[in-house]
Amino acid sequence: MRHAVVRTALEALYFTRSHKLMQPFVGGVGAIIMLHHVCPARSDEFQPNRLLEITPDFLASVLQRLRQSGFEFVSLDEMRRRLVDQDFHRRFVVMTLDDGYRDNKDWAYPIFKQHDVPFAIYVPTSFPDRSGQLWWVALEQVIAKQGSITQEIDGRSRKLICRTTREKYQVYDKLYWWLRSQPSESAMHAIVRDLAARYNVDVAAICDAECMSWDEIRALAMDPLVTIGAHTVNHVTLSRTSPATVRSELEMGRAAIESALGQPPRHLAYPYGDVSAVGPREYAIAADLGYVTAVTTDSGVLFPEHRNHLTALPRIPINGEFQQGRYVDVMVSGASAALSRGLRRVAAACGTTLGRTASGSDQCGAAFRADRERVLRSG
Numbered sequence: 001m002r003h004a005v006v007r008t009a010l011e012a013l014y015f016t017r018s019h020k021l022m023q024p025f026v027g028g029v030g031a032i033i034m035l036h037h038v039c040p041a042r043s044d045e046f047q048p049n050r051l052l053e054i055t056p057d058f059l060a061s062v063l064q065r066l067r068q069s070g071f072e073f074v075s076l077d078e079m080r081r082r083l084v085d086q087d088f089h090r091r092f093v094v095m096t097l098d099d100g101y102r103d104n105k106d107w108a109y110p111i112f113k114q115h116d117v118p119f120a121i122y123v124p125t126s127f128p129d130r131s132g133q134l135w136w137v138a139l140e141q142v143i144a145k146q147g148s149i150t151q152e153i154d155g156r157s158r159k160l161i162c163r164t165t166r167e168k169y170q171v172y173d174k175l176y177w178w179l180r181s182q183p184s185e186s187a188m189h190a191i192v193r194d195l196a197a198r199y200n201v202d203v204a205a206i207c208d209a210e211c212m213s214w215d216e217i218r219a220l221a222m223d224p225l226v227t228i229g230a231h232t233v234n235h236v237t238l239s240r241t242s243p244a245t246v247r248s249e250l251e252m253g254r255a256a257i258e259s260a261l262g263q264p265p266r267h268l269a270y271p272y273g274d275v276s277a278v279g280p281r282e283y284a285i286a287a288d289l290g291y292v293t294a295v296t297t298d299s300g301v302l303f304p305e306h307r308n309h310l311t312a313l314p315r316i317p318i319n320g321e322f323q324q325g326r327y328v329d330v331m332v333s334g335a336s337a338a339l340s341r342g343l344r345r346v347a348a349a350c351g352t353t354l355g356r357t358a359s360g361s362d363q364c365g366a367a368f369r370a371d372r373e374r375v376l377r378s379g
Contacts, residue, residue, distance in 0.1 A: 003321050010336060014326045019333040026334035028301035030071075030079065030092040034315040035059070037101050038108035045165045046144050048172040049136060053320040056107045062318065063115045065325050066093055066332065075118040076227050076267045080293050083307045093332070095119040096295065096315065098231060098269055100127055100212050105220055112225060121220070122231035122269035122295075125256035127211040132235060134206050135192040139175060141206070142199045143168050151195060153178060180276075185236040214260045221261050229267040230254050230291070237277045238270060246285050254289075266292045268311070273297030286311040300337040 013019045036052035038059050047053075054062075067073070071093040074082070079094045081087070095112065097104050100123040112119050126132030142149060147163045149171070162171040182188040196203045212220075220226050232238070232249040233256065241249070250268065258264040268286055270278040273296040286294040293310050300314030316331045330336050 007322065007327075009339065010322065010324075010327045010330050013330045013333075013335050013339075019330045019335040022335040022338065023333040026301075026338040027091070027332075028303045028334055029088040030074075030082070030094070031301045031332050032079070032094045032096055032295055032313060032315040033062075034295075034297060034317045035095070035097045035108070036099060037103050037320075038097070038111070039103040040107075044144070046140075046168045048140050048143075048169060048176075050320045054318055054323055056111055058323045059108060060111050060115070061325055062328055063095075063111070063117055065328060067115075069329070069332070071332070073117045076120050076229070076293055078118075079302075080310065083302065083304070083310065086304055086307065088304065096229075096269070097121045099124060099235070100217065100231075101210055102212050102216065105212055105216055109220060109223075109226075113223070116225070118225045118227070120227040120229050120267060121217075122229040122267075123212075123217060123257065124231040124233060124235040124271065125253050125260075126234045127207055128214045128217055128260075129256070130204065130207055132207050132211070133189050133192065133203055134210055135179065135189060135203075136176065137206050137210065138192055138196045138201050138203050139172060139179070141201045142195055143172050143175075145201070146199055149195070149199065151175070180237070184240060185234065218261060227267065228257060228261060228265055229269055230257060230265040231269050232271055235271045237272055238282050239277050239279055243281065243285065246282055247289065250286060250289050250291070254291075266290075268294040270294060270296055273315075280312075283309075283312045299331075299340060301332065301334040 035054065038054055038056055041055050042050075042053075063073075070091060072090045074092045074094055076094055076096075079092060082092060095117060097108060097119065098121075100121055104121055108119070124132060127134075143162050148159055148161050150157060150159050152158070160171045160174070162168045179188045179191060182191065193203060217228060221228050230250065230253045233253045234249065236245075236249060238246045238249065254264050268291040270282060270286075272278070275298065278296055283294065287310070291311060293313060295313045295315050297317065298314040299316060301316065302313065306313060314337070316337070318328065318331075
């Protein structure tokens with residue numbers, strides 16, 4: 001249902017051309033694109049993590065579409081320079097991938113290379129160390145193989161039926177958010193390890209199969225097109241940890257990458273990265289530790305004011321559920337992010353007058369700028 005609503009909104013913005021009318025006021029100066037997996041489409045009916053996957057063909061079409069739309073592809077370092085120097089002679093875009101999956105090397109890298117596009121990969125160092133846990137994949141594999149599972153939830157043993165595809169999605173959604181609500185990362189991982197062991201899913205093998213080794217990362221990092229960024233050590237929800245743990249995850253993740261590659265990463269991505277996972281405390285610690293940029297998963301484009309918020313940068317997710325070029329057009333226009341943030345003043349001004357009169361456009365721009373300043377000031 002949620003995907004259907006989002007899809008309807010994107011279609012409406014595109015086919016009414018509202019995104020083009022809004023873009024001068026909400027489009028910002030550039031954007032950071034967020035990807036995870038780039039791989040051929042799977043045929044499985046049950047794919048709860050499909051939103052993390054796009055196909056190689058779609059990636060190639062996105063790069064072509066953005067370039068034809070006048071965007072300039074830049075590295076993270078160049079993006080930071082433009083924000084700091086307020087150099088916005090041309091709208092720019094940065095391509096990023098989270099987690100260091102092997103398909104980034106096998107499928108994404110050749111496409112970026114072919115199109116001469118710089119990109120960044122944010123690596124949680126426990127993954128190439130082979131001590132990490134891709135718990136969301138383990139959960140998917142457990143549910144995919146079973147018709148029912150038994151799990152103690154809030155002190156009660158519960159039998160969860162997952163025979164049909166619909167039931168599997170319902171059980172996955174229930175357990176995913178229950179796991180995310182655990183009081184600590186260690187508690188969540190312990191539950192997943194126990195669940196996987198009871199239903200014969202090898203958690204360690206998942207990491208080995210899905211993620212690049214240090215040798216593979218080193219080989220990629222030799223290409224000037226590639227930037228390797230930090231993504232903590234253990235891919236933890238930082239907001240649920242102590243300040244000392246946040247600092248340790250950010251420092252040790254950087255140290256591990258420096259040890260493996262010979263130079264420390266300058267850029268950071270917060271794991272999960274939504275408002276429940278990261279906030280002003282983490283932004284401040286990242287800046288204090290010397291990271292020159294840090295990205296969230298908060299959806300949005302970049303504005304000149306982000307010069308003062310370099311460790312709290314939004315990104316645009318290219319979602320595997322929405323692999324249509326027109327949806328990318330809407331997202332990079334800034335229109336969808338403006339609406340999803342609940343900027344009612346923008347929606348009211350644009351919905352009644354945008355495209356009719358110059359005064360209506362001015363109202364839209366002024367309303368958005370006021371709300372944008374408020375959001376940035378609040379962190």
